[in-house]
Amino acid sequence: MLLPLYYVIPVLGGYALTSYYLLRNPHILHKKKKxxxxxxxxxxxxxxxxxxENTLEAFDNAMSNHTDLLELDCHMTKDGKVVVSHxxxxxxxxxxxxxxxxxxxxxLPLYRESLEVTFFPGHYSSGSDRRIPxxxxxxxxxxxxxxxxxxxxETPELVKQVSDLVKRYQRSERxxxxxxxxxxxxxxQEENPNMPIMFTARRGLILLLLYYTGLLPFVPLKESVLEMYMPSIINRTYFPSNQLMRNRFLVFLQDKLMMRKGLFQHLQARGIQVYLWVLNQESDYQRALECGADGIMTDYPSELRSYLQRYEGGQRTRSEAQGSVTDNRHGNSY
Structure with missing residues (x-):
């Protein structure tokens, strides 16, 4: 009865060690995305x-706060115009x-004069630009x-129109x-395979399954970006329409399963960027960076800019302090 264990245990041990090594060194099997x-x-x-939201004034404001990426949504009008609207x-x-x-x-009617922030109920935005662009x-x-x-x-004509615009303005890679x-x-993907893609909801679940079974290091990934919500914002600034998603135990379980620094580091080593959304409080900005996320998606560009300036300034100060300690140890204090 125990004989099979002599074979199973070494095989499982070898698999676990190989998986762990490749998780830390994915370049051995996969070319890094760029x-x-x-x-x-x-x-x-x-x-x-x-x-x-989604007005040219909003995008201008984001640009003035040195944003790295504009996030927006598209639909198509009856006369075939692709418009920016959630x-x-x-x-x-x-x-x-x-x-x-x-x-x-x-x-198309104008936006309301004041619009509640979807991911921060009770907070409102306004502006001089109310036109849907x-x-x-x-x-x-x-x-x-x-x-x-x-x-x-799932509108093929909309997808084609967006793709045509992307190609016309020569911006497939960005x-x-x-x-x-x-x-x-x-x-x-069929319409424009040259554009980078994010993980869909189903692909995100598969990603987690692969990670926890140890198979992830062996599997090629077509996506270039992982965009996911941070579960700890549920019932605070994000209230899903599905009541089951608001269950405290499920929120806790999601957080434990999804917010894995090891997973993020593996994806980043493969050239896949990780963005967490939609974070509107400094405590959430901090946690996202502590967990190793590349990007923070927010409704408040100026507040995020201010936080990142302080955060990166603190990182530089700590780095310089560590360098000074190292120099002192070697007798090279300046």
Whole structure:
């Protein structure tokens, strides 16, 4: 009865050691991806806490705060214009119960004068710009800025139009295809395979399964970006519509399973950037960086900028202090 153990234990031990070694050294099996941009500061809907979301004014404000990536969402009007809007139905944003796909661009209503921040209930933004812009306007205004374009609806014509705009403005390498839905992402990849892509919800679950079974170091990954929510913001600044997602035990379990520095480091060693969303408090900024995330997605670009300046200044001060200690130990104090 014990004889099989003499074979099973060494095999499992060898597998575990090999998996661990390759997890730390993924370059042995995988060529490192090389995105032409690195994003630390990411503006969610252009910074929906400081200006009305997804407006040119919001994007301008994000740029003035040295954002590294603009995050936005797209839909298509009845007359074929690709517009920047999070919702397909405009009731929340404008007060008018209309679907973007059912009206022309000229018929689009203005945003409300004051709009509640989705990921910070009880907080509102306003601005002088209340117009829903076209995606082409954003590309024209910010030709060199990396942009994360989320496609929410499985609409082949919308995907084609977005792809055509990306190609026209020669920005395939600095525009990310984003969607949580596999069918939508498949359409995006087929239409423009040169654009980097994020993990969909299903692919994210597979990623975690591969990580915890030790298979991740052996499996190639097509994605270049992991965009995920930080579970600890649930029931504080993020209230999922699914009541089950708000269960305290499930939130705790998600946090323990998802916020793994070892996982983030492995992905980064493979050239895959990790972004956490949507973080609107300094304690959340701090935790994201402590967990090893590359980028922080926020509704408050100016607040994140201020925090990162202090954080990076503190990092430099500590580095210089450590260098001074090292010099003193070697008798090289200046």
């Amino acid at each position: 995105l032409p941009f690195y994003c630390r500061h990411i503006s969610h809907r252009g910074g929906a806490g400081e200006r009305i 919702d397909l139905n405009l009731l929340r944003q404008t007060g008018h119960d209309l679907n973007i796909c059912d009206i022309t661009y000229e018929e 076209q995606l082409e306007e954003v590309f024209q205004r910010f030709p060199h800025m990396p942009i994360n374009v989320e496609i929410k609806e 525009t990310i295809w984003a969607s949580v839905k596999d069918p939508v992402m498949k359409l995006c």
